[in-house]
Amino acid sequence: MQKLLLLTGLLLLACGSFFFSPAPTGQADEEYWGTYAQVNSRMGFVINGDTREYIAAAREPARLLQEKEVRQSRPLYILLGSGLGYALQPVLGSINVADTWGGIAAESPDFLGFYAGYVLLNFVVLLASLYLFVRIGELLAEGPTDKIVLYGLGWFLVSNPITKAFFWTAHQQMFAFFTPLLYLYGLLRYRTVVLSWRQSLGWALGLGALALVYGNFVLGLPCLLYQLLTYRARYSTPVLLGRMLAATACFVLPTFAWIGLLKLYGVTYYNQEAVRFHQFTWMLDAWRESPGTFFSTLSTNLLTFWTNLGTIQGFLLAALLLGGLQRWRGLKAPAGVWPVLGFVFLLFFAFYALIGYYPERLTFTLVPILLCVLALLLLRRPLPYQRLLVLLAALSWHWYVVSSYGPFS
Known part of the structure; x- marks a missing residue:
C-alpha cells in the first residue's frame, strides 16, 4: 500500500x-487535433479530438454494433469507459463545463461524467505501468534495490x-507504457517457470x-x-507444437x-486502423500492385x-553508452534477462517499424523498455554519484517537458 501511495503521488505531481x-x-x-480547455488564466489542457467518438460510444455502447463504427475494433476499452462513465454520472453528470471548456464539452450536458471516466482509466493504466516498472526493477536487482534510482527512472514514465x-483526455495512449512493461514483467517473472497446460491456455485467452x-x-x-x-x-516436438497451436487458438478466440x-x-467487422490508416495492410496493398512498389514503400516507411x-535518441544513447561502460566494468546480469529484454525490444521495434503509420508518439513505446535496461545497468552495478545524476536528469527532463510548447495531440 505504501508503494502504491508513493507512486500515486509521483503520478499526480x-x-x-x-x-x-x-x-x-x-x-x-498551427494545427492540432483537439480543443484547449481553459481552467483559469494560467492553467489549461487539451481535449483530444478523438474524445467525441470515445464519449459517444461510451454513452451508447450499442453503437459498437453499427456498421463502420470507428471504435469497433476495441470494444472492451469502450465498455470500460462506459462502466466508469455511468458510475461517475450521479456525481459529475450535472456539472456543465461548456462555458469554460467549450468545443466538444458544449455538445452534451453529461460530458464531464464520461470524460472523467476515461481520465480515471488513464490514471489506472499509468499507475499500473509504474507499479510494473518498479516490480521489474526489483526482479532485475535480485536483492536490495536503490529506490531513489528506481523511482527516479520511473519519473520518465509519468x-x-x-x-x-x-x-x-479521452485516449488510449497510456497503453504505450503499460503493454511493453506487462510483457517484460511476465517474461522475466516466468523465465524460470515451465507453464502448465492450464497456465499457458489461460494466459493466451486473457491476453x-x-x-x-x-x-x-x-x-x-x-x-x-x-x-x-x-x-x-x-517437450517432444509434437507436444510443443500442440501447445503452441492451442495457445494460438485461445489467443485469437476472443477476437x-x-x-x-x-x-x-x-x-x-470494421477496423479503422487497417482501413483508414492502412496499418500493416499497406504491405498487402503494395505487393498486389507490384513487388517493386512493395520494396519502395517498405524503404520509405522504414526511413520514416x-x-x-x-524523438527517443536520448534514451537510446544513454542505454548504449551506459551498457558499454557497465560491460567494461564487468556487469553480470541474472540468467536469461538479456535475451528477454532483447526479444521484447526487437518485437516492439519491428511492430512499429512495419506498421505503416508513424506519428512520433508511437515510437515512444520503446522508452519503457529502455528504462528497464537502464534500471538493470544501474541497479546491478552502481556508479559513483548515480543517485544525484538520475535525479538531476529527471528534474531537468521534467522542466523541459512542462515548459516546452506542445505537443497538443
Whole structure:
C-alpha cells in the first residue's frame, strides 16, 4: 500500500504540473487535433479530438454494433469507459463545463461524467505501468534495490510528451507504457517457470481478450510462444507444437468471438486502423500492385520510422553508452534477462517499424523498455554519484517537458 501511495503521488505531481504548460497560441498555421480547455488564466489542457467518438460510444455502447463504427475494433476499452462513465454520472453528470471548456464539452450536458471516466482509466493504466516498472526493477536487482534510482527512472514514465498530451483526455495512449512493461514483467517473472497446460491456455485467452482493448496487445501471442519455446527441450516436438497451436487458438478466440457476434447482428467487422490508416495492410496493398512498389514503400516507411527514433535518441544513447561502460566494468546480469529484454525490444521495434503509420508518439513505446535496461545497468552495478545524476536528469527532463510548447495531440 505504501508503494502504491508513493507512486500515486509521483503520478499526480507530474501530470498535474502539465496544467501549467504553455497554451496553444491559436495561430492560423498551427494545427492540432483537439480543443484547449481553459481552467483559469494560467492553467489549461487539451481535449483530444478523438474524445467525441470515445464519449459517444461510451454513452451508447450499442453503437459498437453499427456498421463502420470507428471504435469497433476495441470494444472492451469502450465498455470500460462506459462502466466508469455511468458510475461517475450521479456525481459529475450535472456539472456543465461548456462555458469554460467549450468545443466538444458544449455538445452534451453529461460530458464531464464520461470524460472523467476515461481520465480515471488513464490514471489506472499509468499507475499500473509504474507499479510494473518498479516490480521489474526489483526482479532485475535480485536483492536490495536503490529506490531513489528506481523511482527516479520511473519519473520518465509519468513525465514525457505522451502523458503531457494524452493523460488529461479521452485516449488510449497510456497503453504505450503499460503493454511493453506487462510483457517484460511476465517474461522475466516466468523465465524460470515451465507453464502448465492450464497456465499457458489461460494466459493466451486473457491476453487475447486484451487485444480487444488496444492494438499492440496482439504482441502477447509472440511473447507467450517465446516463453513456451524457452523450454522446448522439455517437450517432444509434437507436444510443443500442440501447445503452441492451442495457445494460438485461445489467443485469437476472443477476437473471433467478437467478429462472430457482429455477424449475428448482420454487421461486418470494421477496423479503422487497417482501413483508414492502412496499418500493416499497406504491405498487402503494395505487393498486389507490384513487388517493386512493395520494396519502395517498405524503404520509405522504414526511413520514416528511423527518423522518428530521433524523438527517443536520448534514451537510446544513454542505454548504449551506459551498457558499454557497465560491460567494461564487468556487469553480470541474472540468467536469461538479456535475451528477454532483447526479444521484447526487437518485437516492439519491428511492430512499429512495419506498421505503416508513424506519428512520433508511437515510437515512444520503446522508452519503457529502455528504462528497464537502464534500471538493470544501474541497479546491478552502481556508479559513483548515480543517485544525484538520475535525479538531476529527471528534474531537468521534467522542466523541459512542462515548459516546452506542445505537443497538443
